[in-house]
Amino acid sequence: MRKLKLSTVLDHAVLIAGSLFMILPLLMLLQMTTVPDTEIIRTGPSLTIGDQLDDNFRKAMFEASGFSGENTGLSMLKNSMILGIGFAFGKIVLGMMAAYAIVYFRLRFATFAFWLIFTTLLLPLEVRILPSYEVVQWLGMLNTYQGLIIPLIASATATFFFRQFFRSVPEELVEAARIDGAGPVKFFIDILVPLSQTMIAAMFIIMFVYGWNQYLWPTMITTDEDMYTLVRGIKQIVQVLEGAVVPEFGRSNVLALVAVIPPVLVVVFFQSWFVKGLTESDK
Amino acid sequence: MAQVQLNNIGKTYPNGFEALHPTSFEIAEGEFTVLVGPSGCGKSTLLRMVAGLEDITSGELQIAGRVVNNVEPAERDIAMVFQNYALYPHMTVRKNIGYGLKNRGTSKQAIAQKVDEAAALLNLGDYLDRKPSQLSGGQRQRVAMGRAIVRDPALFLFDEPLSNLDAKLRNQMRIEIKALQRRLGVTSIYVTHDQVEAMTMADRIIVMNAGRIEQIGTPSEVYHNPASTFVAAFMGAPPMNLFPAKVTDGQVMLGDQPLCAAPAQGAVTAGIRPEDFTLDATGPLSMDVQIIEELGAHRLLHGTLGAHSVTVHVSNDISAATGLQRLSVRPDAVCLFNATDGKRL
């Protein structure tokens, strides 16, 4: 028999402890959705698995939780999807266009445009939330998807990422394409976009998760309950739990889980792309 | 008629750096011209200016009788093979080869026919549906050639196409490219830093250094009659031995031994190819042999001649030993250069 080395056992022990640290809270939320709320109020999370998941899921997804009766789990899921996908899509399209212009064209003011765009990397949205809010208000975009998504796009992360990638594409490719008679538009569509496929996928995952998880901005910009995203709805859930006589933990936890599961699935399933995109974009 | 004509073509970068001094030469139809020189000598810049990938800042360029200074690369009727092949990684070999034709609006049928012809010529028939990443270095090289051939251009441009291959494949591809060019009869400009490639492939060699042309000539002319010490030292492996020498009484003196008659006075540089020395027990020169390099077909003797290091080439049937050896040189094998500017006397 192979000798079991003490150090290997120790390594696994540390990793298992770390994994438990990460996963236990999620399992706890899950357990709480399966038992009746009255039981939770008495004993809190436990090891029993009940049969309430179905019921809680239905309540969370299809019954409204707010005052207007419009923010069901389903409507919040829809809004989160729109925010996540819209944000990722917008960011990638704009980023690729701008990066292409900066890298592949001899433009007099390219350097200036570069700095103009890259200064945005210096300051996160959080330090200018109030004036941003005012601008959006002034443009009449409160409680709209545009108002939710576009201001978040006003930073250069994707542009920066694609600029780095385009610069790593061999110089000769554009030269060969020019000799092959491809103009700038053809080169972009025929060569550069297909070449960037993996990068686009990686960026999409990162940006989708980033957009989906936005909290502060949606909190400020959406006051209509039918515009709430799942993540923004967490605050409401907590406030309702606080005020209620019989707090609906089962239903709240289902909503929290629904807020977590789509981005987690994306990250887990497309792990290799995602890790590549993440670690390469920041270098 | 000249297929390619350069009239005072020069390149100055916006920062004032003069990458290519105004240069003129002509290339005849069907000729295989090799631009050779160390890296940074301007040979690639020159090629890229002919291709249209680099702006021409002065002078006039004609291809097939047409001034093309301001013509897009795709309209210049040229084809180019790049150092790293520049194949489109996401396209199959078939699409790679046909992409230029497709952009020209050639019909699908005609593209298919031309691609098949080129593939047959290059033995690529079995690989047409593969992606470049599934091919070996030599196969990629052939695909790059195929892409150039199907365009049926007036001029082929090669930018160090063999430098990414290993030595064995490089020798093989060298012969293939040369044979293909002979068969197709297309005028070609070939850039390389490898003097062996230049010698073996060229009809005519253009030796460049520091943005200027040092010499234009056939391989034999360039080898035997180098126009400057730079050419003498750059072409040939091992390079020509160069010795500082003095002229006294109309004789070029190496140390105290006369080498040949002198056309000038004062200091000169004497150049002697390693194979122009003969081991000769009665020879006037005395060499201290330190290392013998055994190369199979011949031997190289490395050592000193007076105060200068020297390399001598002897065939393998001549026995050689380290230590003092007597050498002789035919007077007509000595090349003389101006000691200050290195130009041939």
Next chain:
Amino acid sequence: MKRAGFTTVSLPVLLLLPQLVIIAVFFYWPTVVALQSSFYLQDPFGFGSTFVGLQNYIDLFGSREYRRIASFTVVFSLLVTFFSLAIALVLAVKADKVLRGARTYRTLLMWVYAVAPPVAGFIAVIMFNQSWGPLTEFFGFFGHDYMVGVNFNDTAFSMILASVWKQVPVNFIFFLSGLQSIPRSVREAALIDNRSASGRFWDVTFPLLAPTGFFLLIINITYSLFDTFGIVDIVVKGEPGNNPMTLVYKVYVDGFRGNDLGGSSAQSVILMVLVLALTIFQFRLIDRRIHYT
């Protein structure tokens, strides 16, 4: 720029335009407004504003509350950064070493990357539920009556724990990828040169990971300053009161809730300066890293 770039002018301008317009409207304009209004005192009833020069800043630095929040933010950031980096480094080193189950561990240790900060806060709220929270009971076992939202330190601990939990995966991913990019030959050379595993770690692996570590240090500080907003907001349940809070949360509370535009803007500007300093520091580090490799 590529040396053989296209020379068309109108197309690149067209390509750049959407991004430039969005940035102008939603980045530069708000930034300038923030800068400007930090020098004005807003009338509480919305009737115009008065130029007060540096008064807003002077008020801030004079405010004991602001100084208290600033020092809490510093402590909070340092603790979150230290623990997220340390835990992630240990886990990454182990995950890089084991052969069996490496993929499973990797997945289990990184999925939390995708969890939104407010959800992390929500989990903390459940964990520390006053009557039955598992962690409340854990502390109760040691005789401590844990009270989130009442006891300042308890609340702060919950925030820190949730923030660390949320941040470990990012650091883990970067450390692991840093470890895996150390060339095999270097590891083998170290194996021959040094008998002790810990010696190899400190002499070879750790220095080679240092650039990743520096980079993550900045990322983590920025994270603790800004991205923890959701955690803070949920843990204090939207009731700042005497609870611990970070500087960003204070900007939000004063400006959005308290309608103190001038003061809030001045705080924004202070944060801008802080981030700017951090980012410039980071760019310099990255610059140097490029020279290293």
